[in-house]
Amino acid sequence: MNSPSNLNVVKHEAQATRNSCRVCAPLGSSLVFLGVQGCVPIIHGGQGCSTYVRRYLIGHFREPIDIASSNFSEASAVFGGGKNLLDGLANLTQQYHPELIGISTSCLSETMGEDIRGMIKDWGIGMPDTTNLPALVHVSTPSYKGSHRDGFYDAVKALVQQLATHGAVGAKPLPARVNLLPGFVSPADLRHLREICESFGLDATILPDYSQTLDDGQWDDWQALPNGGTTLERIRETAQAVHTIEFEDRLNNFVTAGQWLQETFHVTNSNLGLPIGIEACDNFFNLLAEISEQPIAKQFEQERARLLDSYVDAHKYAFGVRVAVFGDEEMVTALAKFLVEIGMVPVICATGGNTERVRQALLGIPCTEQINIIGTADYEDITDLCKIHNPALLIGNSKGYTVARELGIPLVRVGFPVQDRMGGQRLLHVGYEGTQRLFDEIINTWLTSQQDNSPIGYKTY
């Protein structure tokens, strides 16, 4: 049962993409920069790149999102965009007074071979006043490589690599300080993760933290820089934490931010999947208990107990229900494991991202039926696979609505983006509480379809 033979890798055979599941890397990196206090992102490329990314993020978060552009012209495409970038940084500094500017490249600047490091090394030289100059962090994010998910994780790594420092000579690790690198989760998830860490008395640096920058209340006046975010000081101090926890599905040849911190600054790194489902949450809570040497708080024990109780109440409805899961790699693998835990069958696991990342994360998953994995997928691939494997439910982002509508299969909206419903930013996925919410919604969506399609229309289930 635990043999890898239950994983079947399906190839995206077509040359063209038809309704791609991927957007591009600068979206992910800009989102990370938006989760840093006092940071403004800039995309080094044409005007469209930043406008499209803003438009797409606004559709999900429904918050003001300012991302600048270095505004390439035909001349900059021929002669290089260095001047545009430096002008852009100066203008941004004047207008936004940021503490940090996060620079993402685009396909254009990458293909031209723009050397960002070289361009910004003279940043500030010749300026009349350099006292309040923002720090700069840059990340390589061409759209022809990887996906928005990769841009996200690469930007987290770039922040840590370019900012983390040892502090004073002989400085000891900061007590109770942990780094939590949660990956591409929702603002509600970030808030809940902080609450969990605090319950263990841990002082977590969550990176990035857009729990407020992208989910804030009304403003009295316009703010160039949104409230909240991980502070620069905190990012610098990631080198002095006692532990790093990252929710990232690893690939052999990629060094994660947590691994880099471990190798460079000897901060112990633990790599877990997203804490969705009892088993994954237990791993996370037990690790926190171990690091903090504190017991799990009663509140969470009760949440776990209620969750388990609901698993039992609904187990017959869940058993054997075939599901297609799609989205970014970490969300897909975490959901697949959770679904297997409750007796459902994730017959399709599709991602616009990396096939191998999903396959490796799912190795050994105790599922009796075959799981069909497809990477670099588009929504037409998912439609085709659904026609073969007949899932009763779709679980994924709102872009999958096309598939749901065409095939008449109900869609449970999770992850990113959720652009056709309110509250995508408030969807809670992680922890016992997030799992409970997901569990109820998944079971109820299934029950709704049973009830609606029943010729009798039972009033109790």
Add this chain to the structure above:
Amino acid sequence: MANDLVILEKRRGQVASVAEGFAPDAIVCDKPSVAGSVSQRACTFCGSRVVLYPISDALHLVHGPVGCASYTWDIRGSLSSDRELHRMSFCTDLRENEIIYGGADKLRKCLRELIPQYKPEAVFVYSTCIAGLIGDDIDAVCREVEPEFSIPIMNVQSEGFKGTKKDGYRAACDTLARLVGTDTTAKPTSDYSINLLGEFNIAGETWMIQKHLKEMGIEVVAGITGDGRVADIRRAHKAHLNVVQCSGSMTSLAKRMEEEYGIPFIRVSFFGLEDTAQAFYDIARHFENADMLKTVRTLVQREVGMVMSELVRIRARLEGKRAAIYVGGSFKAISLVRALRQIGVNTVLVGSQTGTSDDYSRLQAICDEGTVILDDSNPRELTHFCKMKHADLFIGGVKERPMAYKMGMGFCDHNHERKTPLAGFEGALYFAREVQASLLSPVWKFVRNEMSNEMCREVSHEQSI
């Protein structure tokens, strides 16, 4: 905030206020965006993509990396009366391999794969930054593959870095100009035949307008591009008049058709009661047909009569409210100022991403003194002037929506993503209802900020809608 810089030095000429003695060319426009500003504009590719987007039986293939295609997947409210190929997002998905070795081969393969599967009437291949930079000869691939399928396969030269969104409109018009007239066996059309240019059938607006045109005895040869069909565009040269609505995007095509086929064009707007009525009168006058003019008189009277009483009721509730307008093109802004005035709302700020000096001069002429005019603005400026002018309502696109809401302003979507038709007589009513819903919602009473509080005090008297 100390040392707060609202307007970047280089942008000073693009901001003005209507005043006595305001010079007609006081607004600087038609410029590339300033580096580091958070412009609300998109790129050349976007301009081309949105103009051609509604052609629903063509395959729109983005030759570039996947982002450009994903961001433009099913993004507009343009409806089609039959096929819906335009709602798909096709991309050659260039990867590292193609960046190094060239993408022509992949483009060829994609065309040969997609055309038999989706059977389009034409293919538009959009060139992106990357395709331009690596120098793929898209034209050559199109010419090579075209004979295999006997449909037009056309390159759209829309490399993102080539200019602004407006340059993308021009690139789209170039492509359309090559398509117009290719149906050499097209039959003559009626004496009263037109093409509708720059009407994109958002939420079925083209259909609402066509209903009236039909009543006037007018034959619409081609919607360019609203509810557009390749076959119609190919025979569009047979029409006797081009009626141009979104002039920013379509004037260049109209001019070329005038030069090549001698088809005159008129600029109209189907937005707001006044401008809509004016548009139908202008068309009838062009054809110098007394019966048609009489029909227009009857239909305008009838249609205005149907919506007027509700508009008057709404006006009574909204009188004295202040609006800020920031849209893509400046011509539309002129209609918006008038339409708002119709329902008692004053425009205190108006601007556009890609306006022309002609239109800015007209705006200056029709707006009240003190109205702020902005070209290619950004969130920093927009919010600053909204607050300064105490705007209650913002009219713009989805990018501006959260900004407006965060500042406690109502918001109406007047971009092409909307799901509500705002054109024609009926549309004027929908627009008024939407403005009303935005301004009179009771939620504002919980919003602390000053201008909204003031508004809510008024609202509390008007709860009985």
